[in-house]
Amino acid sequence: MSEPTSRPATDPITGRPAPGDAARVPAPADPRRHPAAPPPPAAGEPLILAEGLRKVFTVRRRAGLVRRTRTEVRAVEDVGFRVARGEMVGYIGPNGAGKSTTIKMLTGILTPTAGTLRVAGVEPARHRTRLARRIGVVFGQRTTLWWDLPLRDSYALARRIYRVEPARFRRNLDRCVELLGLAELLPVPVRQLSLGQRMRADIAAALLHDPEVLYLDEPTIGLDVVSKATVRSFLRELNEEQGTTVLLTTHDLGDIEQLCRRVIVIDHGRIVHDGDLSRLHGAEGGERTLVVDLERELPPIDVPGARTVRVEGPRQWLAFPATERAAPLVAAIARDHPLLDLSIREPDIEQVIARMYAARRGPGGH
Numbered sequence: 358m359s360e361p362t363s364r365p366a367t368d369p370i371t372g373r374p375a376p377g378d379a380a381r382v383p384a385p386a387d388p389r390r391h392p393a394a395p396p397p398p399a400a401g402e403p404l405i406l407a408e409g410l411r412k413v414f415t416v417r418r419r420a421g422l423v424r425r426t427r428t429e430v431r432a433v434e435d436v437g438f439r440v441a442r443g444e445m446v447g448y449i450g451p452n453g454a455g456k457s458t459t460i461k462m463l464t465g466i467l468t469p470t471a472g473t474l475r476v477a478g479v480e481p482a483r484h485r486t487r488l489a490r491r492i493g494v495v496f497g498q499r500t501t502l503w504w505d506l507p508l509r510d511s512y513a514l515a516r517r518i519y520r521v522e523p524a525r526f527r528r529n530l531d532r533c534v535e536l537l538g539l540a541e542l543l544p545v546p547v548r549q550l551s552l553g554q555r556m557r558a559d560i561a562a563a564l565l566h567d568p569e570v571l572y573l574d575e576p577t578i579g580l581d582v583v584s585k586a587t588v589r590s591f592l593r594e595l596n597e598e599q600g601t602t603v604l605l606t607t608h609d610l611g612d613i614e615q616l617c618r619r620v621i622v623i624d625h626g627r628i629v630h631d632g633d634l635s636r637l638h639g640a641e642g643g644e645r646t647l648v649v650d651l652e653r654e655l656p657p658i659d660v661p662g663a664r665t666v667r668v669e670g671p672r673q674w675l676a677f678p679a680t681e682r683a684a685p686l687v688a689a690i691a692r693d694h695p696l697l698d699l700s701i702r703e704p705d706i707e708q709v710i711a712r713m714y715a716a717r718r719g720p721g722g723h
């Protein structure tokens with residue numbers, strides 16, 4: 358395959374025509390046009406506030422040779438959440454659940470059909486340009502960088518667009534270059550970067566203006582284990598040391614487990630869970646497993662509140678509801694059995710989430 362020499366004529370993801378820079382990114386608007394400082398958030402107001410948020414798309418479909426029908430797609434329905442400054446929140450859900458639509462409303466790219474939305478005290482769709490300086494956005498499947506320019510020049514352009522003072526720009530760029538391993542990539546045109554390199558480059562671009570909030574939509578999609586680890590540890594440090602608030606959308610539950618204490622689950626446009634990741638473990642019948650090592654091989658342990666699911670020599674596995682405490686169970690086993698050792702395994706988050714999605718879909722669901 359021949360290498361492209363200029364910006365691709367079509368968007369590599371959607372296949373739609375890419376009309377210049379506008380198609381490159383669903384980027385925040387150019388902040389130069391409205392340089393006025395945004396009003397500070399009201400005292401006590403969370404950094405992100407969504408209440409009764411709704412987005413309905415009207416889609417026209419061909420219903421015959423000439424006739425067209427209009428259908429409504431309810432992408433987001435009565436969504437509400439608050440994110441405090443410094444939080445790192447996972448926003449997950451199955452395909453078509455409404456995650457990207459929410460993020461696009463949070464950046465001001467899409468206007469909500471109804472509801473209240475404020476980010477850093479600003480209504481995103483009304484003050485998109487003002488907000489642009491305070492947020493960073495990474496869409497894993499698209500780039501915010503200039504396809505033909507060396508990475509270094511893309512960053513220089515971003516500096517001008519966001520009017521970042523040179524010293525601050527230098528400091529932020531140096532930090533990103535070091536932590537994301539970008540030094541050798543700076544002279545390379547963006548089109549020549551691998552997916553993992555491009556993703557790291559995009560994350561750096563989103564942070565050059567010190568945003569208060571970083572939205573990440575699938576930041577580890579298609580990355581190998583090493584690149585994933587680099588991106589994850591960078592994000593963890595960004596959140597812990599710089600205090601940047603992060604809203605992370607991903608299908609990779611490893612991202613969520615390693616980065617987020619709080620997770621919001623959306624399905625069919627509605628929030629179905631908002632809370633600690635550990636609470637999610639107990640949702641939808643999640644089970645923990647007690648792995649018990651006995652002094653010798655014995656028949657399956659029979660103890661109230663748990664069921665033995667596997668026996669291998671002197672080792673037995675007992676499943677019990679993740680919402681229950683393990684201590685009484687351990688005490689009961691230790692009282693009646695020659696116990697040598699034990700450990701507890703948390704439920705597999707993938708299974709918990711899969712069960713959660715399936716429960717809402719029903720047997721004949723889509």
Ligand SMILES: Nc1ncnc2c1ncn2[C@@H]1O[C@H](COP(=O)(O)OP(=O)(O)OP(=O)(O)O)[C@@H](O)[C@H]1O
Nearest residue numbers: 414416430432450451452453454455456457458459
């Ligand atoms: N511009 C649009 N016009 C019409 N329908 C849309 C548009 N954008 C999204 N939708 C629909 O809205 C619903 C939510 O889509 P959205 O992209 O927000 O889902 P998602 O959770 O990000 O999914 P995925 O995990 O597959 O990226 C889907 O049914 C989708 O087809």
